[in-house]
Amino acid sequence: xxxxxxxxxxxxxxxxxxxxxxxxxxxxxxxxxxxxxxxxxxxxxxxxxxxxxxxxxxxxxxxxxxxxxxxxxxxxxxxxxxxxxxxxxxxxxxxxxxxxxxxxxxxxxxxxxxxxxxxxxxxxxxxxxxxxxxxxxxxxxxxxxxxxxxxxxxxxxxxxxxxxxxxxxxxxxxxxxxxxxxxxxxxxxxxxxxxxxxxxxxxxxxxxxxxxxxxxxxxxxxxxxxxxxxxxxxxxxxxxxxxxxxxxxxxxxxxxxxxxxxxxxxxxxxxxxxxxxxxxxxxxxxxxxxxxxxxxxxxxxxxxxxxxxxxxxxxxxxxxxxxxxxxxxxxxxxxxxxxxxxxxxxxxxxxxxxxxxxxxxxxxxxxxxxxxxxxxxxxxxxxxxxxxxxxxxxxxxxxxxxxxxxxxxxxxxxxxxxxxxxxxxxxxxxxxxxxxxxxxxxxxxxxxxxxxxxxxx
Amino acid sequence: xxxxxxxxxxxxxxxxxxxxxxxxxxxxxxxxxxxxxxxxxxxxxxxxxxxxxxxxxxxxxxxxxxxxxxxxxxxxxxxxxxxxxxxxxxxxxxxxxxxxxxxxxxxxxxxxxxxxxxxxxxxxxxxxxxxxxxxxxxxxxxxxxxxxxxxxxxxxxxxxxxxxxxxxxxxxxxxxxxxxxxxxxxxxxxxxxxxxxxxxxxxxxxxxxxxxxxxxxxxxxxxxxxxxxxxxxxxxxxxxxxxxxxxxxxxxxxxxxxxxxxxxxxxxxxxxxxxxxxxxxxxxxxxxxxxxxxxxxxxxxxxxxxxxxxxxxxxxxxxxxxxxxxxxxxxxxxxxxxxxxxxxxxxxxxxxxxxxxxxxxxxxxxxxxxxxxxxxxxxxxxxxxxxxxxxxxxxxxxxxxxxxxxxxxxxxxxxxxxxxxxxxxxxxxxxxxxxxxxxxxxxxxxxxxxxxxxxxx
Numbered sequence: 001x002x003x004x005x006x007x008x009x010x011x012x013x014x015x016x017x018x019x020x021x022x023x024x025x026x027x028x029x030x031x032x033x034x035x036x037x038x039x040x041x042x043x044x045x046x047x048x049x050x051x052x053x054x055x056x057x058x059x060x061x062x063x064x065x066x067x068x069x070x071x072x073x074x075x076x077x078x079x080x081x082x083x084x085x086x087x088x089x090x091x092x093x094x095x096x097x098x099x100x101x102x103x104x105x106x107x108x109x110x111x112x113x114x115x116x117x118x119x120x121x122x123x124x125x126x127x128x129x130x131x132x133x134x135x136x137x138x139x140x141x142x143x144x145x146x147x148x149x150x151x152x153x154x155x156x157x158x159x160x161x162x163x164x165x166x167x168x169x170x171x172x173x174x175x176x177x178x179x180x181x182x183x184x185x186x187x188x189x190x191x192x193x194x195x196x197x198x199x200x201x202x203x204x205x206x207x208x209x210x211x212x213x214x215x216x217x218x219x220x221x222x223x224x225x226x227x228x229x230x231x232x233x234x235x236x237x238x239x240x241x242x243x244x245x246x247x248x249x250x251x252x253x254x255x256x257x258x259x260x261x262x263x264x265x266x267x268x269x270x271x272x273x274x275x276x277x278x279x280x281x282x283x284x285x286x287x288x289x290x291x292x293x294x295x296x297x298x299x300x301x302x303x304x305x306x307x308x309x310x311x312x313x314x315x316x317x318x319x320x321x322x323x324x325x326x327x328x329x330x331x332x333x334x335x336x337x338x339x340x341x342x343x344x345x346x347x348x349x350x351x352x353x354x355x356x357x358x359x360x361x362x363x364x365x366x367x368x369x370x371x372x373x374x375x376x377x378x379x380x381x382x383x384x385x386x387x388x389x390x391x392x393x394x395x396x397x398x399x400x401x402x403x404x405x406x407x408x409x410x411x412x413x414x415x416x417x418x419x420x421x422x423x424x425x426x427x428x429x430x431x432x433x434x435x436x437x438x439x440x441x442x443x444x445x446x447x448x449x450x451x452x453x454x455x456x457x
Numbered sequence: 458x459x460x461x462x463x464x465x466x467x468x469x470x471x472x473x474x475x476x477x478x479x480x481x482x483x484x485x486x487x488x489x490x491x492x493x494x495x496x497x498x499x500x501x502x503x504x505x506x507x508x509x510x511x512x513x514x515x516x517x518x519x520x521x522x523x524x525x526x527x528x529x530x531x532x533x534x535x536x537x538x539x540x541x542x543x544x545x546x547x548x549x550x551x552x553x554x555x556x557x558x559x560x561x562x563x564x565x566x567x568x569x570x571x572x573x574x575x576x577x578x579x580x581x582x583x584x585x586x587x588x589x590x591x592x593x594x595x596x597x598x599x600x601x602x603x604x605x606x607x608x609x610x611x612x613x614x615x616x617x618x619x620x621x622x623x624x625x626x627x628x629x630x631x632x633x634x635x636x637x638x639x640x641x642x643x644x645x646x647x648x649x650x651x652x653x654x655x656x657x658x659x660x661x662x663x664x665x666x667x668x669x670x671x672x673x674x675x676x677x678x679x680x681x682x683x684x685x686x687x688x689x690x691x692x693x694x695x696x697x698x699x700x701x702x703x704x705x706x707x708x709x710x711x712x713x714x715x716x717x718x719x720x721x722x723x724x725x726x727x728x729x730x731x732x733x734x735x736x737x738x739x740x741x742x743x744x745x746x747x748x749x750x751x752x753x754x755x756x757x758x759x760x761x762x763x764x765x766x767x768x769x770x771x772x773x774x775x776x777x778x779x780x781x782x783x784x785x786x787x788x789x790x791x792x793x794x795x796x797x798x799x800x801x802x803x804x805x806x807x808x809x810x811x812x813x814x815x816x817x818x819x820x821x822x823x824x825x826x827x828x829x830x831x832x833x834x835x836x837x838x839x840x841x842x843x844x845x846x847x848x849x850x851x852x853x854x855x856x857x858x859x860x861x862x863x864x865x866x867x868x869x870x871x872x873x874x875x876x877x878x879x880x881x882x883x884x885x886x887x888x889x890x891x892x893x894x895x896x897x898x899x900x901x902x903x904x905x906x907x908x909x910x911x912x913x914x
Contacts, residue, residue, distance in 0.1 A: 011567060013564040014546075015543065016527060019520060044495055044615075045498075048495060048853070049521065049526070065492050066489070066492070068493070069614075084490060088464060088490030103583075105615060138550075139521045140549050140553050209902075210861070210862055212903055216834060398528070
């Protein structure tokens with residue numbers, strides 16, 4: 001098995017973290033549910049910092065409420081604050097759901113949030129209450145991805161219901177992907193004539209048009225009713241290799257509790273991985289892959305042929321969330337690029353195994369996998385690896401600048417360009433965009449380095 | 458227009474000039490469940506100390522607080538850039554259970570060995586006090602061992618508001634003051650306080666003082682250096698900008714070292730000139746300073762007036778809304794906007810006090826909305842009602858403006874353009890012009906609905 005092999009001595013300190021905290025992931029999931037308001041149970045800074053971070057990427061209004069602990073709250077417990085917060089959210093936003101995520105503060109003082117919510121429900125007997133979903137997201141446990149998946153699990157756990165017979169619809173858990181990816185996945189399901197419960201679906205809430213009238217909660221998202229129906233879906237599809245190795249997932253829960261069959265495949269980036277997703281959808285729907293997607297696949301392979309020599313044996317540093325890194329690495333391998341450093345701040349313990357599965361010849365290729373890595377560690381490895389380009393989020397920019405190598409921005413966050421929400425990564429179409437960007441980046445590098453300055457490349 | 462409800466508890470934080478007797482509540486802990494634009498105590502400390510470029514900034518806590526404040530500000534340094542790195546003890550579950558002191562100590566030692574800082578600041582985040590870490594004791598021990606000041610910053614997020622964070626930062630800074638040599642300092646010397654060198658603003662301000670013949674001993678904290686802060690008690694005057702971020706330090710220096718201080722602002726022609734004249738007047742024993750100041754002000758203003766006049770012609774009569782952290786900045790912005798012929802229809806702040814709001818009331822026209830600790834719903838309600846053409850705020854306010862087709866000017870720490878001083882005023886005017894006069898707004902549906910744009914066909 002491929003072992004993580006950091007060359008730098010392991011530092012106690014995390015320097016320039018390649019990860020975010022758990023409540024951010026949970027808040028993002030709640031933003032993908034129709035009419036939902038996320039509520040963080042902790043200090044005001046938690047919600048404000050997370051809002052600022054998300055807004056800088058999505059460039060949309062993102063309201064995240066907070067129970068706003070004071071010193072007294074920390075001493076006497078956060079029950080009273082949480083109930084006031086729930087009240088005020090209902091009065092201001094009239095939400096269809098409230099998603100309550102804890103923070104390191106409320107978890108450390110031992111607040112029993114499910115009990116607080118129960119008490120709140122009892123105190124509002126007779127009132128029409130929205131569902132209040134609770135998820136434990138102490139930031140000392142895992143990264144924003146743990147928060148993301150924990151929130152999905154909590155939503156399904158607390159809302160899903162079984163049905164007498166299986167419905168026509170499919171549950172799709174895409175992972176932390178872009179609004180453009182979500183729209184593309186919806187389109188693919190529609191082309192298979194498969195009704196889909198896409199969770200989360202922040203395609204519209206975090207990438208919508210300007211407004212005519214003010215929207216307290218932006219339109220869009222998967223409805224609570226749709227989530228309830230996830231227990232009677234004909235199947236679930238969960239995207240993520242690392243996720244597939246997790247002990248408990250939303251789709252796993254639906255299988256255990258309602259026997260909804262679960263298909264687990266890696267992120268559909270590149271031909272092979274996307275083929276697997278289309279095969280799964282074909283199996284679930286009983287229909288062949290629609291013609292328009294086959295043509296898109298054909299064009300992608302055509303472009304591989306056109307561009308293969310520009311990318312062959314190029315060396316890439318890949319970083320970001322574990323499942324994104326695995327998906328990108330697989331795709332890069334497919335086009336002849338060597339992902340010489342595969343790095344993540346995540347520490348599921350599965351990254352190395354997932355990369356090894358994609359690259360049985362990883363040791364000959366000199367592929368290095370870094371788990372629980374920060375950007376200083378990644379930069380040290382990247383310097384040794386002499387990459388041609390870096391691919392990951394925009395927090396890698398200062399590293400790319402020092403290494404004097406191009407950075408291809410993908411994933412989250414993209415804080416230094418517009419259009420982060422519109423980046424497409426998934427399916428044949430997303431792979432096409434990635435391929436073109438990679439090939440063009442390498443061509444541009446050759447062109448720039450050329451003393452001649454050819455207009456033909 | 459869908460009505461946006463205002464919570465009863467919030468009504469007393471909102472004042473409409475002219476219509477009602479003035480009675481504005483402020484300085485309170487934010488209401489739970491409202492989406493306050495404020496951050497936390499930690500945020501206050503972090504913004505004040507962040508620009509000290511040769512100090513180590515170690516954030517003791519789980520990963521989030523460090524990740525969200527990594528290199529987010531435009532605070533420039535002319536030399537070392539240690540402040541742009543994000544260091545955190547990244548506390549994990551076992552640290553929370555067994556305590557983080559040992560990890561903190563190891564972290565400090567390895568960071569000091571690696572980066573050789575002139576001092577270290579250790580920021581406590583929410584859970585540090587709760588798990589019982591004695592941060593001060595660890596700091597004392599490492600300080601002895603490494604022979605540099607290692608200063609605890611008591612910035613647990615929930616222990617007050619951002620203002621308490623300012624205070625904690627000033628208390629940490631005050632431990633440095635008085636430690637350096639002062640023999641060579643001119644009798645006509647100042648410290649610049651509350652100026653953070655966003656986009657190089659401190660350099661602009663400092664150059665004015667140097668041209669006036671006034672020595673700047675320390676800038677706190679823009680382009681800050683530990684050694685300069687240590688000798689800052691040798692300055693004859695503290696010149697304090699900003700609402701309250703560093704007034705605490707000025708008070709402490711006055712009490713211990715007898716250093717008088719004046720409060721100034723460097724935004725807008727009027728306030729910048731007043732600041733420089735006030736300093737010159739303070740040094741009345743050296744009339745050459747006043748003479749040079751007059752020449753400087755005349756020269757600077759006449760250099761930018763022609764372009765300002767052109768911009769004024771283009772933006773005259775437009776309506777502006779202001780929502781900023783400290784109210785003092787709002788005063789300057791009102792004057793600067795009036796200079797450009799614009800009307801201020803909303804003015805608010807996160808942390809204003811009674812005196813601040815009285816000043817605001819006196820400055821504003823009838824009908825102007827004054828807001829304390831507002832949230833996105835309230836801001837949206839009033840910018841729509843008052844038909845603002847421009848919103849001045851930070852990243853969290855930006856999408857609120859854009860969604861409704863309103864121009865925006867970032868006047869927060871993340872901006873990269875200097876807006877202080879005379880050239881800053883020109884930059885400000887240009888930015889206002891570019892946003893307010895952009896042709897894109899005619900496509901905005903809210904503008905079309907108001908009869909000011911293109912309706913969709």
